[in-house]
Amino acid sequence: MIDINKVRDDFPILFRKVYNKPLIYFDNAATTQKPKCVVDKIEEMYYTLNANIHRGVHYLSQQATDEHEAARVTIQKFIGAKSSNEIVFTRGTTESINLIASTYCRAFCQPDDEIIVSTMEHHSNIVPWQLQEEITGVKLRVIPINDKGELIIEEFEKLINPRTKLVSITHISNALGTINDIEEIIKIAHKNDVPVLIDAAQSVQHLPVDVQKLDCDFLVFSAHKVYGPTGIGILYGKEEWLNKLPPYHGGGEMIANVSFEKTTFNDLPYKFEAGTPDFVGSTAMAAAIDYITDIGLDNIVKYEHELLEYATEQLLKIDGLTIYGTSANKSSVVSFLVKDIHHYDMGMLLDKMGIAVRTGHHCAQPLMNRMNVDGTVRASFSFYNTKEEIDQLITGINRVVTMF
Ligand code: PLP
Numbered sequence: 001m002i003d004i005n006k007v008r009d010d011f012p013i014l015f016r017k018v019y020n021k022p023l024i025y026f027d028n029a030a031t032t033q034k035p036k037c038v039v040d041k042i043e044e045m046y047y048t049l050n051a052n053i054h055r056g057v058h059y060l061s062q063q064a065t066d067e068h069e070a071a072r073v074t075i076q077k078f079i080g081a082k083s084s085n086e087i088v089f090t091r092g093t094t095e096s097i098n099l100i101a102s103t104y105c106r107a108f109c110q111p112d113d114e115i116i117v118s119t120m121e122h123h124s125n126i127v128p129w130q131l132q133e134e135i136t137g138v139k140l141r142v143i144p145i146n147d148k149g150e151l152i153i154e155e156f157e158k159l160i161n162p163r164t165k166l167v168s169i170t171h172i173s174n175a176l177g178t179i180n181d182i183e184e185i186i187k188i189a190h191k192n193d194v195p196v197l198i199d200a201a202q203s204v205q206h207l208p209v210d211v212q213k214l215d216c217d218f219l220v221f222s223a224h225k226v227y228g229p230t231g232i233g234i235l236y237g238k239e240e241w242l243n244k245l246p247p248y249h250g251g252g253e254m255i256a257n258v259s260f261e262k263t264t265f266n267d268l269p270y271k272f273e274a275g276t277p278d279f280v281g282s283t284a285m286a287a288a289i290d291y292i293t294d295i296g297l298d299n300i301v302k303y304e305h306e307l308l309e310y311a312t313e314q315l316l317k318i319d320g321l322t323i324y325g326t327s328a329n330k331s332s333v334v335s336f337l338v339k340d341i342h343h344y345d346m347g348m349l350l351d352k353m354g355i356a357v358r359t360g361h362h363c364a365q366p367l368m369n370r371m372n373v374d375g376t377v378r379a380s381f382s383f384y385n386t387k388e389e390i391d392q393l394i395t396g397i398n399r400v401v402t403m404f
Contacts, residue, residue, distance in 0.1 A: 021354030092233030111137025176325025177333030232281030
């Protein structure tokens with residue numbers, strides 16, 4: 001069970017006011033707030049352990065290196081990877097997808113080969129592949145969704161053909177909250193010898209994810225959505241795949257030997273980690289993961305589901321409110337519009353009441369087009385939110401409705 005008062009005490013920002021009103025933070029799908037232990041870790045690293053890692057013989061450098069590599073192991077265990085060599089630090093989900101799009105297409109794709117994504121992808125799982133359309137001539141194929149915002153699996157099966165080279169799909173939709181049946185997708189893709197990349201940007205913070213059980217080939221996520229710092233994230237790849245891919249960025253760390261005649265590259269995971277690693281970010285990310293592991297993902301799933309059900313029930317009592325994304329299997333995200341009130345107006349007015357929601361297309365314009373809207377209001381809940389805060393949201397929406 002979640003001890004809500006204790007948990008909230010760990011997040012100082014939840015006690016600040018905006019416009020002289022207590023902050024109600026419902027923009028967790030964009031980024032999560034940071035517990036004290038994460039900020040403390042950043043401070044500790046800079047105050048007591050700051051030294052460039054991997055290359056130093058001195059004590060401080062070795063200690064910082066040990067912390068950075070221990071963080072990699074924490075993340076390995078968190079997602080159930082076989083080896084810490086399969087954990088590559090990147091700048092986040094976006095960079096991880098760009099890394100795979102670029103190296104995978106370069107190594108394995110010919111013009112007219114196909115990459116499958118879905119209608120509900122975040123732009124960061126669309127545009128990197130479109131860049132590859134121009135560079136390597138691959139073509140994007142798109143799994144359609146139904147009106148509830150669920151993938152149509154039969155259509156996915158029809159899309160797979162001998163030219164299909166990779167499936168890159170989100171685990172959870174950031175805009176609708178739909179939890180996709182990625183087990184089934186991976187099974188179907190593998191039956192056809194096609195590898196699968198899972199965009200877990202919206203999932204690892206909400207439910208347990210085990211890459212070996214899933215048998216996904218790649219999985220990516222960002223620390224800042226998992227209660228960790230900004231600017232760092234993860235690319236998981238099966239070792240056999242990562243070994244087959246060429247390097248992405250060139251520079252220090254990623255080499256074995258450099259000469260003007262021939263340069264050779266470092267082993268995994270360093271082959272993909274050019275330049276000074278973000279060892280402050282990695283250790284703070286590990287602190288965040290330890291924090292949510294202590295709370296327990298099973299507790300998080302249960303509590304956030306209660307919040308989702310409560311919010312859905314209360315929102316649907318509002319006359320003229322439509323929820324976008326009505327899959328039976330959803331994470332704690334509710335996207336909605338009320339009558340013809342523009343999402344931006346709703347967001348602005350709620351903000352004046354201290355309620356932070358997101359409005360707009362949520363970096364998912366093709367999905368918005370499919371739902372026939374140009375944007376929605378999105379409230380996304382974390383385990384530090386409460387039903388009382390949801391009541392405030394409902395009161396706020398009702399007030400906005402009376403203004404129009
Ligand atoms: N994929 C999904 C599903 C997301 O929700 C997001 C961010 O909202 C991203 C990718 C991009 O994440 P980042 O901006 O941290 O790279």
